[in-house]
Amino acid sequence: MFYNAGMSAYTSQTIVDADMRCCTEFEKPTHPKMYTDVASDLGGMGEYPSPGELLAATVASCMLSMIAFTGHKKGFSTQGISIQAVCDEGKQGVGGLRFSITVPHPVAAQERAMIQAAVASCPVGNSIHPDIPKIIEWNWAE
Secondary structure: OOOOOOOOOOOOEEEEEEEEEEEEEEEEOOEEEEEEEHHHHHHOOOOOOOOHHHHHHHHHHHHHHHHHHHHHHOOOOOOOOEEEEEEEEEOEEEEEEEEEEEOOOOOOHHHHHHHHHHHHOHHHHHHOOOOOOOOEEEEEOO
């Protein structure tokens, strides 16, 4: 068991399945599973996301969760906001993460600032080493 210092614990177990494919099962009531593959250009099957792709998607999901939480708390709609996430990776590992955030409906300047602050407060993104660039492009509806 890992030491947790009073923080929330999120538990999963990952095993190598076959052909460089991994299966992760989460300790949730429904025991959801997800799979990852080594990228095909590195010899994997490439049918499931690579761990790097999941890293980018996980950061995007955290950013959107922070946006949704902020909107709920402050009383403005976050419906339809989306993020396209890209992981630039190769044989040397993850070289950077890129995010294109689209807000499909007009928002007031104060809400825009809160959305941007929510993205900046993403704890998952902020836990990534600062040498890994995180580039964010904003697409605001007019």
